[in-house]
Amino acid sequence: MHRNLTEELSIEDYKLDLENRIRNLLWTVSGDYTLDVKPDVSLFLRSKEIALYDGIKQGAFARYFDKNLLGLYLVKKIYLDASESELTGLTQLCIEAAVGERICEERPGVRRMRKKALEDILDQEYETLPSYDMLLDRLKIAVFRDVLAGSVQPVEKKLSGFRDQIYECGNTEDTMELIQVIDSLYNTVIDPDFEKKKGSLDRVMAVTLEELTEFGWEDYLNEEMYEDALENYVEQITDRVTDLENSSLTEDMEEKRKVKNKITVVSEEALKKAHTYVELNFGRSYLSPAEDKRMNYLMCRGIHGDCTLYFTEGILKNPVRDNYQYQYAKRLRNKNIWVYHDKHRIAKRNISMLTELLKKALVIRSENQEVLSDRGMIIPSRLWRVGRSREADLFKRVLRGDNTDFVVDVLIDASGSQMSRQGDVALQAYMISSALSNVEIPHRVMSYCTFWDHTIMHRFREYDDPVAADENIFNYVTSSNNRDGLAIKAAGYGLLQREEEKKILIILSDGRPYDVIINRPNAKNPAPYHGKYAIADTATEIRRLRSQGVSVLGVFAGEEKDLAAEKKIFGKDFAYIRDVGNFSRIVGRYLTKQLEADN
Numbered sequence: 001m002h003r004n005l006t007e008e009l010s011i012e013d014y015k016l017d018l019e020n021r022i023r024n025l026l027w028t029v030s031g032d033y034t035l036d037v038k039p040d041v042s043l044f045l046r047s048k049e050i051a052l053y054d055g056i057k058q059g060a061f062a063r064y065f066d067k068n069l070l071g072l073y074l075v076k077k078i079y080l081d082a083s084e085s086e087l088t089g090l091t092q093l094c095i096e097a098a099v100g101e102r103i104c105e106e107r108p109g110v111r112r113m114r115k116k117a118l119e120d121i122l123d124q125e126y127e128t129l130p131s132y133d134m135l136l137d138r139l140k141i142a143v144f145r146d147v148l149a150g151s152v153q154p155v156e157k158k159l160s161g162f163r164d165q166i167y168e169c170g171n172t173e174d175t176m177e178l179i180q181v182i183d184s185l186y187n188t189v190i191d192p193d194f195e196k197k198k199g200s201l202d203r204v205m206a207v208t209l210e211e212l213t214e215f216g217w218e219d220y221l222n223e224e225m226y227e228d229a230l231e232n233y234v235e236q237i238t239d240r241v242t243d244l245e246n247s248s249l250t251e252d253m254e255e256k257r258k259v260k261n262k263i264t265v266v267s268e269e270a271l272k273k274a275h276t277y278v279e280l281n282f283g284r285s286y287l288s289p290a291e292d293k294r295m296n297y298l299m300c301r302g303i304h305g306d307c308t309l310y311f312t313e314g315i316l317k318n319p320v321r322d323n324y325q326y327q328y329a330k331r332l333r334n335k336n337i338w339v340y341h342d343k344h345r346i347a348k349r350n351i352s353m354l355t356e357l358l359k360k361a362l363v364i365r366s367e368n369q370e371v372l373s374d375r376g377m378i379i380p381s382r383l384w385r386v387g388r389s390r391e392a393d394l395f396k397r398v399l400r401g402d403n404t405d406f407v408v409d410v411l412i413d414a415s416g417s418q419m420s421r422q423g424d425v426a427l428q429a430y431m432i433s434s435a436l437s438n439v440e441i442p443h444r445v446m447s448y449c450t451f452w453d454h455t456i457m458h459r460f461r462e463y464d465d466p467v468a469a470d471e472n473i474f475n476y477v478t479s480s481n482n483r484d485g486l487a488i489k490a491a492g493y494g495l496l497q498r499e500e501e502k503k504i505l506i507i508l509s510d511g512r513p514y515d516v517i518i519n520r521p522n523a524k525n526p527a528p529y530h531g532k533y534a535i536a537d538t539a540t541e542i543r544r545l546r547s548q549g550v551s552v553l554g555v556f557a558g559e560e561k562d563l564a565a566e567k568k569i570f571g572k573d574f575a576y577i578r579d580v581g582n583f584s585r586i587v588g589r590y591l592t593k594q595l596e597a598d599n
Helices: 001-029 041-045 049-062 067-079 082-105 109-125 135-149 157-169 176-188 194-198 202-207 209-215 226-242 252-255 266-283 289-299 324-342 343-366 380-385 414-436 467-475 486-496 531-547 560-570 582-594
Strands: 308-312 369-373 395-399 406-413 442-452 452-460 502-509 550-556 574-576
Touching: 041 067, 049 109, 067 082, 067 176, 067 202, 082 109, 082 135, 082 176, 082 414, 135 157, 135 176, 157 176, 176 194, 176 202, 194 252, 209 308, 226 467, 226 531, 252 502, 266 308, 266 442, 266 452, 289 486, 324 414, 324 467, 343 414, 343 582, 369 442, 406 414, 406 486, 406 582, 414 442, 414 452, 414 467, 414 502, 414 582, 442 486, 452 467, 452 486, 486 531, 502 560, 502 582, 531 550, 550 560, 550 582, 560 574, 574 582
Parallel strands: 308 452, 406 442, 406 502, 502 550, 550 574
Antiparallel strands: 369 395, 442 452
16 A cells, blocks of 8 residues: 555656746746646656657647637637547647747757657558548648658648648747738638638637627636636637647537537526626726616617616726636737837828818807898997898808717727727727827717627727726727617617817727527517628617717728618718728818818
8 A cells, every 4th residue: 555655646746847847937938927728747657859849839729829819719729610639630730730840949959859760750650541541741841841850841732732832830920920821721721612611710700709609608608707718618629729639628528519500598586697708808897887777778668678788998998807818808909019110100190180170160160250130239330221221131150160069979890890990990090089088079989899788888998088098998898799770779879968169979890680580588679780680770779869960970991791771771971981091081071071061
């Protein structure tokens, strides 16, 4: 008994020592000692070099690329029915090509270990690889043999082209470039019909958190919701692709990954928990329970009768806790700020130009005008008209200009379809807001998206906030779907409560209202919110606001195929932006036109 216990302790000590070795290698290579490392010591049973090189490669990948972004891409691609095993296998090869040579050049001692690790894999797996039957297996062998030979070896023509694409990964400078190569390879090597059936990389990246709930994780709707399940799945996927080995996910997680291209009906109990999830991932609401109940009672009627409005200043302003979504929002804010710094000269010039345009319009509007009237100060030179002319305008009256009766709302579509241009949208909104602040026109900036049955209204700045509040716009994050009609109705309600005479609403959207995922059992309006149904509802809300004296401008930043829908929604007051960089110029032109109107 004593001997068995001693042996058991020795094994555990040995495992701990191996884990520390791998962990230290990964930390040293990555330069990040905060990384949560889970070394796979079982690889030592096969090859010491495989285990150590695996740790080195994980560290190198963490240093050069964004592991979480790649993981999210893989999960989204799998959600759209990509083959999990083949996608992760292909990604492993691409990561090897992306970081293998880089780390060897930086640390020459790794080169020998790398060759020995790949040699051991070929020796041990040669019998398990299906003798060149699968193209992906042949690519794996070709890439590994090139590394062992120290040069590119002759292969069949078809294989050579694909192998060259894999080697392009070594030239990628950021994670999105690497993702583009992986996606292109998958769509040519694995599934040539994928893009035709499911869409391009933009469609993959536009998959929303809401859509990912369809992975079948309803069982995870507890206090942590399915957030931990998603995070766990992303983590498992990224662990797989940074490992040299192709270990599979648990059968339980694979079984739960079920795609449903229809409305998902969830129970009332699940929807109550969904509110907790919304709070965790979008931040606490800034409304009191009474105000929240009142707004939902007023707004969520008719075809929106089964919906819920949720007003927040975002997870970065009012987080429930420091969770995955909070860290993700921080990274996206940093990326938005990086876009601003990258284009700061253009941004400052645009802000300056917009400010001057608005100032001139306001000066013209504020100038006093003298007009003839039937009352006011008498004009002696016109007294001869008495009894001789029907024009009795014998007086002069001064019409005093007023530049204080304007208020502006900027409403931004924050659905997943805006993900590819997120930084640019945040920058343009910031430029507009800064210019309005400079001329002291009260304005509010909000974004909207829809998660489950909740339409999230994210407020960046309130009408009378100080100039410093403009920077909150960089908290702009895109995700989920968009129920445009309800969001416009809610924003319009707040705008109509203002005392200013001239009210302006500017809406930046992609012209595609789309909210079809979640519904309640026995819902009043089970029809999916998209297509003509959603376009008609959004257009109705626009016409209603215009009939109440609100000037509404639609700024289109979507795909050309959706132009017709945008025109139906906004009519003549509509601007097509081929480049989101033109957003501030077009909106500035519209604002000055409104400021100069009726002058």
